[in-house]
Amino acid sequence: MASDGTFSDELIQHFITSTTIVFFFFLLLFILKKLMLLPNPARPNLCGLPPSPPALPIIGHIHFLLKTPSLHLHKCFHALSSEYGPLIHLKFGSYPFVLVSSATLAAEIFKTHDLNFSSRPDSPLEGRLLFGDSGFVTAPYGDYWRFMKKLCVTELLSPRQLDRSRFLRREELVRFLTKLMEKGLKREAVDVGGELMTLTNNTTCRMAMSARCSTESGNEAERCRALIKESLELTAKMALANLLGPLKKLGHLALRKQARDVPARYDELLEGILKEHEERRAADHDYVNGGREACDLMDVLLEVSKNANAEMKITRGQIKAFFLDLFIAGTSTTADAMEWTMAELINHPDAFRRIREEINQQVGSRLVEEGDIPGLHYLEAVVKETLRLHPPAILAPRASHEACRIGGFDIPKGVAVAINIFSIMRDPEMWINPDEFRPERFIEQDGFLRGGGINGFVPFGGGRRKCPGSNMAFALICPTIAAMVQCFDWELADGEEMVSMEACSGFTLKLGKPLVCHPTTIFNPFPLQRSSPDFND
Numbered sequence: 341m342a343s344d345g346t347f348s349d350e351l352i353q354h355f356i357t358s359t360t361i362v363f364f365f366f367l368l369l370f371i372l373k374k375l376m377l378l379p380n381p382a383r384p385n386l387c388g389l390p391p392s393p394p395a396l397p398i399i400g401h402i403h404f405l406l407k408t409p410s411l412h413l414h415k416c417f418h419a420l421s422s423e424y425g426p427l428i429h430l431k432f433g434s435y436p437f438v439l440v441s442s443a444t445l446a447a448e449i450f451k452t453h454d455l456n457f458s459s460r461p462d463s464p465l466e467g468r469l470l471f472g473d474s475g476f477v478t479a480p481y482g483d484y485w486r487f488m489k490k491l492c493v494t495e496l497l498s499p500r501q502l503d504r505s506r507f508l509r510r511e512e513l514v515r516f517l518t519k520l521m522e523k524g525l526k527r528e529a530v531d532v533g534g535e536l537m538t539l540t541n542n543t544t545c546r547m548a549m550s551a552r553c554s555t556e557s558g559n560e561a562e563r564c565r566a567l568i569k570e571s572l573e574l575t576a577k578m579a580l581a582n583l584l585g586p587l588k589k590l591g592h593l594a595l596r597k598q599a600r601d602v603p604a605r606y607d608e609l610l611e612g613i614l615k616e617h618e619e620r621r622a623a624d625h626d627y628v629n630g631g632r633e634a635c636d637l638m639d640v641l642l643e644v645s646k647n648a649n650a651e652m653k654i655t656r657g658q659i660k661a662f663f664l665d666l667f668i669a670g671t672s673t674t675a676d677a678m679e680w681t682m683a684e685l686i687n688h689p690d691a692f693r694r695i696r697e698e699i700n701q702q703v704g705s706r707l708v709e710e711g712d713i714p715g716l717h718y719l720e721a722v723v724k725e726t727l728r729l730h731p732p733a734i735l736a737p738r739a740s741h742e743a744c745r746i747g748g749f750d751i752p753k754g755v756a757v758a759i760n761i762f763s764i765m766r767d768p769e770m771w772i773n774p775d776e777f778r779p780e781r782f783i784e785q786d787g788f789l790r791g792g793g794i795n796g797f798v799p800f801g802g803g804r805r806k807c808p809g810s811n812m813a814f815a816l817i818c819p820t821i822a823a824m825v826q827c828f829d830w831e832l833a834d835g836e837e838m839v840s841m842e843a844c845s846g847f848t849l850k851l852g853k854p855l856v857c858h859p860t861t862i863f864n865p866f867p868l869q870r871s872s873p874d875f876n877d
């Protein structure tokens with residue numbers, strides 16, 4: 341003990357200070373907890389929601405994500421639903437939502453309560469970032485969404501429009517295969533995912549607006565791809581900022597310049613392409629007199645926008661936003677699905693051989709075509725099994741228009757609901773050995789595909805808001821995989837026997853380690869073609 345009393349004074353002072361800090365820390369936690377429980381008029385009332393795992397102040401349930409190795413969102417949601425049940429309510433930062441993880445509960449949303457869940461929630465992803473409320477994917481259920489959905493089903497993404505653009509998908513596929521053959525000859529390693537992304541991007545750009553990379557049209561597809569990549573990155577940053585709750589404004593301030601710049605550049609690019617289409621239309625007399633059909637999706641949309649008798653007038657802003665939606669929703673999902681399929685096939689040589697035998701039997705000595713696909717049942721089963729195990733979109737986001745009951749719990753009006761596509765397709769109640777790659781599960785004993793759809797197979801979501809691009813996705817994926825199996829043997833460039841099937845973290849499911857391979861040509865369907873059209877794109 342100190343003789344002059346100074347030391348004990350300091351000790352007392354120190355004790356008081358530490359106690360005060362601890363006291364205030366607990367007081368703060370207490371107040372925060374109380375605050376989080378107070379009803380917030382701007383948000384749906386959370387009373388009566390399904391059970392909730394233990395939450396922390398401010399961050400809510402984000403600590404479960406921080407505990408998940410590599411911050412994998414799908415693994416975090418899968419672990420939470422396995423531990424706490426198929427219907428739970430969560431709060432990520434300031435964002436509350438209900439997570440639905442079983443096929444039975446998803447059917448209640450997609451079928452019984454379909455209309456009630458036919459809008460998207462206000463997403464922490466800021467889906468309306470680039471074109472305000474003009475987008476289709478984020479449009480609330482109403483006249484505009486219904487009009488565009490009908491247009492997608494009957495025109496833009498219809499089997500008829502897909503048939504019209506079949507030649508163009510074939511051209512792009514030939515270009516892709518020829519490039520792989522060139523690389524194979526030089527024993528150059530191929531970044532399979534990168535090449536598949538270029539193929540999907542070129543094909544989508546040509547189908548949508550007759551633009552492709554590295555052409556006289558000024559590399560529009562490449563500029564489009566770069567802008568979409570930038571806007572996705574920006575969206576992810578905005579999402580993070582939005583989860584910060586009270587600090588959200590600071591985050592937005594930091595991103596302000598980029599958030600002005602990206603939409604302006606996209607607008608300029610699309611305006612240029614729109615003008616080209618309008619000029620071509622005006623100069624084409626057959627077109628003006630109705631003697632020739634619209635050839636790409638932009639022509640179709642322009643025709644609708646100029647049609648005085650159309651049910652609805654769509655604006656230039658809506659046309660631009662629609663294309664952005666198509667690219668964001670359709671390109672990387674499709675390319676990722678193809679990369680996962682190739683990875684599974686390399687890891688399952690029996691399945692690879694079986695597809696090749698099927699093609700040899702059904703197609704013979706020419707390149708497989710889109711028209712052959714309906715007869716290639718095992719190929720389709722492999723693609724479906726890959727989509728089941730590795731769905732590129734892990735969640736389908738919805739919001740309730742009205743209060744309702746799901747699985748015996750109250751779902752208040754306006755609450756955000758995330759349908760956990762990843763977990764539903766690994767639900768052990770629905771699938772035998774759910775983590776196993778077994779394409780046969782999609783095939784009947786007579787060798788045909790199981791008809792009528794399988795309950796719980798939901799890679800494209802369900803109900804009214806189900807993906808309208810599933811036919812287009814299959815039209816891109818199946819012929820590409822078939823041709824990659826028919827024409828090449830594949831060997832991993834890193835000398836490994838097996839591909840690691842770990843995903844990387846994010847809102848979509850991507851193969852974690854890029855698939856890099858050496859392709860060896862075993863069948864060349866175009867031996868007389870000396871040089872390919874353009875290998876640099």
Ligand code: HEM
Nearest residue numbers: 477669670673674677733736800801802805806807809813
């Ligand atoms: C393997 C490829 C694809 C997968 C896994 C996929 C998956 C999905 C999923 C899960 C949804 C949400 C559905 C729901 O809420 O129930 C969706 C919506 C959508 N997808 Fe796809 N998609 C793919 C390819 C495409 C393609 C190729 C296009 C068009 C080019 C496309 C266009 C759209 C659009 C426009 C929506 C929004 C529909 C709406 O809100 O009404 N998708 N997709």
